């Protein structure tokens with residue numbers, strides 16, 4: 094079994110603690126994506142799995158073996174970097190063959206693996222070219238091909254698509270999804286800033302913040318059931334709207350009073366001791382719709398209209414100080430700046446967080 098187990102993994106640079114005890118079990122063949130704001134430690138964690146950073150504390154297990162002191166080349170991993178890191182003077186073929194030559198594989202085996210990887214990544218016609226004669230997307234596919242040739246048990250990706258333009262990014266993302274399907278026993282661990290990559294590639298997403306795990310779960314699980322305010326705001330774009338509120342009535346359902354005075358009842362239970370406490374009410378931009386009757390959540394002035402064709406984003410002011418509420422309506426909507434509007438949402442789509450930012454569970 095080539096799962097990866099992290100037990101209380103810690104990292105410090107001198108007196109600066111960067112990772113504060115990461116516990117995570119990754120199953121063989123799983124596709125795991127690390128996300129989190131810049132500086133949260135996701136690249137450091139990936140590099141520790143690769144063996145490129147020392148481990149300050151805890152235990153790292155790959156395939157049932159503790160690897161804390163095992164060098165990168167003996168961990169059965171391959172890593173793809175943002176910056177391709179190809180040898181400029183070598184052809185695509187030689188770049189892909191290089192690691193196997195160093196490992197003294199036979200000529201036939203090298204040829205078989207290079208051609209198989211090239212074929213699966215649609216690189217066969219470029220095998221004799223130098224990297225400089227390839228596009229960014231092709232170069233990244235060569236870097237991925239080189240990693241495949243090493244027949245890794247664990248595949249690590251550090252923001253592999255961030256140097257590519259939008260169209261290539263989509264194409265290469267689909268390539269990586271296909272690759273992962275074709276290597277069902279290979280564990281993949283992927284770091285990205287890109288929500289779409291995380292949501293579409295991951296079996297499970299790990300959300301990190303300031304060196305700690307905030308939540309681990311399937312993409313839609315994180316989207317629909319964030320454990321806390323941090324994950325709620327981090328997953329989803331534009332981010333979930335948060336409106337300060339206070340708990341007015343508790344019980345099987347909870348009634349809150351929003352900033353501005355409107356009462357909202359949620360199908361979320363709360364204990365009597367919660368009454369009177371401050372809370373954060375959350376609703377995603379895409380869950381808002383224009384209210385038709387009196388059953389609305391809030392009213393405000395449309396400050397900005399962004400018509401993107403497939404969706405229209407409305408920025409509504411006048412409710413929360415400093416931050417507009419965002420509504421994402423599908424298609425083209427005939428709404429002008431300055432209009433006063435009311436918005437509603439299905440009760441099942443509403444979120445509520447306590448003063449510490451924890452979710453009130455349904």
Ligand SMILES: Nc1ncnc2c1ncn2[C@@H]1O[C@H](COP(=O)(O)OP(=O)(O)OP(=O)(O)O)[C@@H](O)[C@H]1O
Pocket residue numbers: 106109111129130131132133134135136137138
């Ligand atoms: N060699 C180092 N010495 C001291 N601090 C470091 C070193 N390398 C990284 N750090 C710090 O560790 C923290 C985590 O860095 P890391 O690169 O893992 O973050 P990240 O989440 O990958 O960020 P980004 O998304 O910006 O790449 C940062 O605060 C960074 O400044």
